[in-house]
Amino acid sequence: MAEADGSLNPYLRAREAFRDAVERLGLEPAVYEILKQPLRFLEVAVPVVRDDGSLAVFTGYRSQHNDALGPTKGGLRFHPSVTADEVRALSMWMTVKSALLGLPYGGGKGGIAVDVDTLSEREIERLSREYIRAVSLIIGPEKDIPAPDVSTNPQIMAWMVDEYSRIRGENTFGLITGKPLVIGGSPGRLEATGRGLIHATRALAREMGLAFEGATVAVQGFGNVGSVAALLASRAGARVVAVSDKEGGLYRAQGLDLDRLLAYKRDHRRLAGFPEAEPITNAQLLELPVDILIPAALENQITAENAPRIQARIVAEGANGPTTPEADRILFDKGVMVLPDVLGNAGGVTVSYFEWVQNQTRYYWTETEVNERLETFMTRAMTAMHRMHARYGVPLRQAAYLVATARVAEAMRVRGWLK
Template sequence: MADSSLNPFLRAQQAFKEAVETLGLEPAVYEILKQPLRSFEVAVPFIRDDGTLQVFNGYRVQHNDALGPTKGGLRFHSSVTMDEVKALAMWMSVKCALLGLPYGGGKGGIACDVDQLSESEIERLSREYIRAVSLVIGPDKDIPAPDVSTNPQIMAWMVDEYSRIRGENTFGLITGKPIVIGGSAGRVEATGRGLVFATKQLAKELGIDFAKSRIAIQGFGNVGSVAAEISYDMGASVVAVSDKDGGLYNPAGINIPDLLEYKRINRRLQGYPHAEPISNSELLELPVDILFPAALENQITADNAPNIRARIVGEGANGPTTPEADRILFDKGIMVIPDVLGNSGGVTVSYFEWVQNQTRFYWSEDEVNQRLEEYMSRAMAQMHTMHERFGVTLRKAAYLVAVERIAQAMRYRGWLK
């Protein structure tokens, strides 16, 4: 039998089962949610630059559409499997329901190594994938978006191919597009910004003044650097940051705009003169109010969780905290904002992009950011209320909020008898 601790699909099923049981919902809710409504596996043939034909396996999974069309990213990676895509689609259902978006969860992928493909090959592969799934996706059916190893350019090729098939521009098919063809202002910064908004709301719930907080950030890519800049602008003291090569620490606070300029010129954090070197492992254990693990998975484990001294851990990365560490932090009274909310700013602004595409009316970046804060803050408050009601971790509370909302939609639609 497959090990449920390793198989992502079995882990997702277990989380849904626990949520249904905790809420006291009828078993039929779990019976519907434990499997995707629709799963597609397609052959994606395309011509290589040397004229040879190659065929990759492509996937698209639509987990549940009780709340609306399904929504979720599309990844290009050699390790993509049907079980992985099923699990990711289920987790997208949680994200969308938790945020109050009118979507169910979807996900897709192609099992390929993009590093072995030229740009022209990636374009042909992207177009062929859309042709293969064109009958099962659409602005009111299932809306893809960028994910691992995909980007706005790939989304542009895909929306162009779908528009050719339909014989009309259909920009609402895909989100995460370049702004000039229907993308949304604020989309690039949305994940880091959303993480800060959610954390600010939790700090408020806990009586912590975010503007006076001390913050450490592991990971200084798109999510971590944006979170650092926004936190700094809000008055917080960012005392430590790091990337894969190590980090920087200044207990008096780092001037983030100055550091960003240093990194722009030098293309690295190392050598910045106004902070001391620090390792990634040391950064995680600093005495701070807020810790943002925004780098890789499995960074906070049973080994170092007892040494974590932050009051709030906001997950910007996917899965930075192991289940064992999650329990240790909970027992210590440390609040962990799970990745299912912490990095959901991207899907929230993707929803905004879809709305703008459907209405042909586009918002300013300030409008996007204002709405993002409203959605993230509301979801965080609802999750915290559920945490207090059942005495569970915020991670489990996220599932409770989401499953309750999905079940309500299924009940009204007559799916539950």
Template sequence: MPNPYEVAKRELARACEALGLDPAVYRILARPLRFVEVAIPVRMDDGRTEVFVGYRSQHNDALGPTKGGIRFHPQVTPDEVKALSMWMTLKCALLQVPFGGGKGGVVCDPKRMSARELEGLSRGYIQAMAQVMGEEKDIPAPDVYTTAQVMAWIADEFSQIRQQNAFAVVTGKPLVIGGSLGRREATARGAVTVVREAAAALGLDLRRATAAIQGYGNAGSVAHRLLHQLGVRVIAVSDSRGGILDERGLDPAAVAAHKETTGSVAGFPGARGIDNAELLTLPCDILLPAALENQITAANAHRIQARLVGEIANGPTTPDAHQTLVERGVVVLPDILTNAGGVTVSYFEWVQNQCHWTWSEEEVNRRLEERMVRAFRRVWEAAQRLRTRDLRLAAYTVAVARVTEAMQVRGWIHRTDSSFRS
């Protein structure tokens, strides 16, 4: 499968070329401003000391402090973390959120660790990274296999290091210590807002549309419910253990209850069992890959039947597959736009912490909707200017232009071309 860092750099190069930017822009943005690797010793339950490797990539802070999640996963790599931090820079720029991109990871298998061991790992991570983190430096958040509880441990450890409460150092926290209402649904809510706007632009009536969702974690399950509320008939969903298909439509509450009881959507009464590969190529109007990266590839892109693909997962479509989809007229809503609701509401949480104020869930959702709608329109308009159906290229140009403008006015580069605009 493609190296995510090489993929990110390739897309960045395309955007810089389309904008006619000084080559220095690419050279700055093609690598993180800072990359940190640390060793984290943790005393395990059996008495031995295990040493874990942790990473933090701070890609670019021209627009503000860096921001991005921490993932605990056995396959975390430096290139993955670097790529994700670059995508975070672009997401924040696209949504006009005053952050740069960051990302962190620890090579571990959290499924094999106790709560006490995970707490030790979480506290050890922030101890090792404390010098380069802070509410005006770099602000982590949950990611793969990290939770609100992990963020609470990190916030507490950082507060002890500071000798004062410093809850704004992380987002995605429990509500009782400054978490934001609306954060749990933010990624899915932002994605469905973008799908709704794209459908309107394409003349697709959502009340007559069908959808399939790969991945039924928090984002996928909430997206199912929100699409159902818009009148979309969700005919198929899947998780890591299998999928289900019912052409009549799947009720989100019933499917969620079944998964809560059994641990999977598989075996849902009245539905036919399918696998994840079959789900991707079903005849439907909207396909939402909300699971893992590299799911739509050169091997299956020509069989995708959806009219609209909304990338809720990071990097679910390989570059070759994306090109095939664009050539076939499939509208791909890129991940840096579609899944940006999470970082947007993380920004709202940070603002609330800084102001010592709490917004209602209605206000959070209203502000999120406004930003997602504006971002989609910027991307759509950029595509019209570029005369392209490639919304990924359009999104990258909008984001890169904004970061470039910030670097230029700060004196990092000299502006040699006036063609770009944010």
């Protein structure tokens, strides 16, 4: 029995996914009892002195879901919609992502309910430093490692690692990933999510017997993830026939010249008006007759309404949650393989792990070394997930939970957590 309608609450939805995995794997009920909620959850008040001298107090959170495999790891977002249950759910998904990739991490996540557009840069700095002070007792390079997420960036990470280093009285660059290069950031981090997505997609295509070279590709969303994925897909021999941003898309059956398109976007800050393609809508892009569809924009783009018209053989999720649960079922029944976001956009956390390793050893790799290691990790995770899919006959999203839950359960068992 479902505990509730998980589609209405991300936390309940994550709990149900773990329950299903535990039951399919035949694991002891105690595994679910541990995984159904964070091991630790902290809610803090974050006071900030505004530039005008007034005081504002914001609510912040840090969730540490499970640390059986290692310190918890996950992003920190600043957004007015941040809630306790959202942060709990995101930390649970980070456990799945890290375990699936074989990273020595558990899942963590943090957030502050704040609209950063209403703050000055100095106020954002004060907010960042106050948050780190508030959570400093439960984070650290061997405890819990934050990273950028929605509305946070390398500069905010730099302020945070500086504040923590002041508290500790020593440089502690391994506290946080996604930092500027000059203080221990990793080469390749900016492109890691889009690059990892293409590595995973190519690996899935191989499992399906689909030649990536010559395959047609449509990419919804032309931000950091989508633009990198489109460019790398083109360089790998695929034919990118359509891309889009929030204003709409472009289509060219013979394939788009990505270098010229990226140059046009740099000059015009938009895709509209590019002369070498015809305009299409975002809705039309999703339903094009292509081999590979990459939704890399917003959540809930493929729904029960348009899923029957999706013609792609692979839907490779670069965005978080672009496919609804109802659409997932429809696509699976149609034989469309959905590469889930939990792996599709895991390149970021994988290179974050590389950054942490480099910080801990004080030995830094070249971008080529980072990219080679990223391909190894993404391909290996894809293989493990696809094998679980074949063994249990479930969609890849469920297979990802099966792989991750089995690994976390094994770690809990050998550590003596399960009696």
